[in-house]
Amino acid sequence: MPILLGSIADDYTGASDLANTLTKNGLSTAQTVGIPDPSLALPDVDAIVVSLKIRSVAAVEAVAAATQAERWLRERGAAHVLYKICSTFDSTDAGNIGPVTDALSKAAGNDVVLVTPAFPETGRTVYLGHLFVGGHPLNESPLKDHPLNPMHDANLVRVMARQSRGTVGLVDLATVSAGAGAVKARLEALRAEGATAAIADAIFEHDLETLGQVALQAPVSTGASGLGLGLARALTRSGRVSSATAAAADAIRPVGGLSAIVSGSCSKATLRQLDVAERSMPILRLDPERLLAGPDAIAEAISWAGERISASPVIIAASSTPDVVSRLQSQYGREASGHAIETATATIAAELVARGVRRLVVAGGETSGATVDRLAIPAFQIGPEIAPGVPVLRTVGNRQGDMLLALKSGNFGGEDFFLEALAIMH
Numbered sequence: 001m002p003i004l005l006g007s008i009a010d011d012y013t014g015a016s017d018l019a020n021t022l023t024k025n026g027l028s029t030a031q032t033v034g035i036p037d038p039s040l041a042l043p044d045v046d047a048i049v050v051s052l053k054i055r056s057v058a059a060v061e062a063v064a065a066a067t068q069a070e071r072w073l074r075e076r077g078a079a080h081v082l083y084k085i086c087s088t089f090d091s092t093d094a095g096n097i098g099p100v101t102d103a104l105s106k107a108a109g110n111d112v113v114l115v116t117p118a119f120p121e122t123g124r125t126v127y128l129g130h131l132f133v134g135g136h137p138l139n140e141s142p143l144k145d146h147p148l149n150p151m152h153d154a155n156l157v158r159v160m161a162r163q164s165r166g167t168v169g170l171v172d173l174a175t176v177s178a179g180a181g182a183v184k185a186r187l188e189a190l191r192a193e194g195a196t197a198a199i200a201d202a203i204f205e206h207d208l209e210t211l212g213q214v215a216l217q218a219p220v221s222t223g224a225s226g227l228g229l230g231l232a233r234a235l236t237r238s239g240r241v242s243s244a245t246a247a248a249a250d251a252i253r254p255v256g257g258l259s260a261i262v263s264g265s266c267s268k269a270t271l272r273q274l275d276v277a278e279r280s281m282p283i284l285r286l287d288p289e290r291l292l293a294g295p296d297a298i299a300e301a302i303s304w305a306g307e308r309i310s311a312s313p314v315i316i317a318a319s320s321t322p323d324v325v326s327r328l329q330s331q332y333g334r335e336a337s338g339h340a341i342e343t344a345t346a347t348i349a350a351e352l353v354a355r356g357v358r359r360l361v362v363a364g365g366e367t368s369g370a371t372v373d374r375l376a377i378p379a380f381q382i383g384p385e386i387a388p389g390v391p392v393l394r395t396v397g398n399r400q401g402d403m404l405l406a407l408k409s410g411n412f413g414g415e416d417f418f419l420e421a422l423a424i425m426h
C-alpha cells in the first residue's frame with residue numbers, strides 16, 4: 001500500500017517525536033533509521049519517518065542524505081514530504097534547515113516552502129516570525145547555550161534567510177487566523193515576489209491545522225511536530241487514511257532484560273531530570289576531560305555499571321552545565337568534543353546491551369543518533385507516549401532481539417521523566 005505521508009527527520013529524537021505525533025493524530029507510522037535495507041519487513045503504514053543524523057553535519061552532506069531519503073519516500077507513494085526539524089530551530093548560519101529545504105523544494109519543482117517549528121504542546125510558538133520557547137524568545141531560552149547549535153536570534157525569517165538561496169517571507173498570524181484560503185493567497189504573493197520559503201506563525205493547534213491543510217497541497221514542507229499534527233489531521237479529515245492506527249499496546253509488550261539510562265544531553269531539562277533520578281538509582285557522572293583523553297574512562301564506566309546493573313537500573317551521564325561545556329569546547333573545539341563524547345556514550349550503551357540491557361533510555365538527539373547507529377537498529381514501531389514528544393519505541397528487525405527504547409530530546413520531559421520512562425518499559 002502506498003504511504004500517505006513521508007518525513008525526513010534531521011535527528012533521531014526528533015524522528016520519534018514526530019512519529020509519536022503522527023500516531024496520536026490518526027496515522028499508523030513506522031520510524032526507519034536511514035533508508036532501510038530492502039530485506040527489512042516494514043509494517044503496512046500510513047506514514048514513514050526516516051531518521052537521519054544531519055542536523056549538525058556539513059550542509060552538502062545533509063543535502064545528499066535528505067534528497068536520497070526523499071526519493072525513497074516518493075518511490076513508496078509519498079505525495080507530501082515533511083522535513084522534520086527541531087522545534088527550537090537548531091541550526092547554524094551555514095545550515096542545515098535552509099540548504100535541505102531548498103534542495104527538497106528543487107527536487108519537487110521549486111514551490112515556496114511553508115516552514116514552522118511551532119509545537120504548542122511543548123511551549124514552542126511563533127509570532128511575527130519570532131520563535132518563543134516556553135514564553136521566552138529563543139535567544140533568551142536555554143537554547144542560547146546549546147553545545148552544538150547555540151541559538152542567538154529569535155527572528156526565524158532572518159535565521160532562515162541567512163541559510164537559504166532565495167528570499168524568505170512571513171505568513172503572519174492574522175493571515176493564518178483568516179484560514180487556509182488567506183494562507184494560500186499569501187504564499188502565491190510571496191511566490192510572485194520570488195520567495196523560496198515562508199516562515200508561518202502559529203500559536204495554537206488550530207493554527208497548525210490550517211497550515212497542515214495548506215501544506216498538504218504542496219509537495220514539501222519544513223517543520224516540527226506541530227506541523228506534523230496539522231498534516232496528520234488534514235489527512236484523517238480527508239478520509240484517505242485507510243489502515244487502523246497501530247496499537248501502542250502491541251509495541252510495548254515486555255522484553256525483559258536489564259535497563260539503563262545513557263545521557264549526553266546538556267540541556268537544562270535533562271540536567272534537572274538527572275538530579276531527580278539520582279535520588280533513586282545509581283548514577284555515574286563521566287568526566288568529559290577523561291573521556292577525551294582516552295579509552296580508560298569508558299572501560300571504568302562499563303565496569304562500574306557491570307557491578308550494579310543486575311540489582312538496579314543505572315544512569316551514565318556525560319551531561320554537564322554550560323560553563324563546563326564551554327571550557328571543554330574552548331580547549332578541544334565544539335565539534336571535536338561533541339563527537340568524541342557521542343562516540344564514548346554510544347560505546348558505553350552498546351557494551352551495556354552486550355551485557356543484557358534490553359530497555360534503554362537515551363537523552364539527547366545527537367547522543368541518540370550515535371547510540372542507535374552503534375546498535376545498528378534498522379527501524380522502530382511506535383509505542384505509548386511517556387511525555388509530550390517522547391514515545392516508547394520497539395525495535396523492528398534488531399539483531400540483538402527486541403528492545404524497548406526511549407530517545408529523549410534534551411529539552412523534553414518533566415523532572416520525573418527517567419523514572420516515568422522506566423516504569424512503563426518492562
Ligand SMILES: Nc1ncnc2c1ncn2[C@@H]1O[C@H](COP(=O)(O)OP(=O)(O)O)[C@@H](O)[C@H]1O
Pocket residue numbers: 013146147148264265266267270288318319320324325328329337338339340341342363364365366367368408409410411
Ligand atoms: N560534558 C560535555 N561537554 C561538552 N559536550 C558534551 C558534554 N556532554 C555531552 N556533550 C555533547 O553535547 C551534545 C549534546 O547534544 P544532544 O545529544 O543532541 O543533546 P540535546 O538533545 O540536549 O540537544 C552532544 O554532541 C554530546 O556529545
Ligand SMILES: O=C(O)[C@@H](O)C(=O)COP(=O)(O)O
Pocket residue numbers: 011013014015017018085086087088119224225364365366389408409410411
Ligand atoms: O522538535 C523537537 O524539539 C524535537 O523533536 C527535536 O528535534 C529534539 O532535538 P534534540 O533536542 O537535539 O533531541
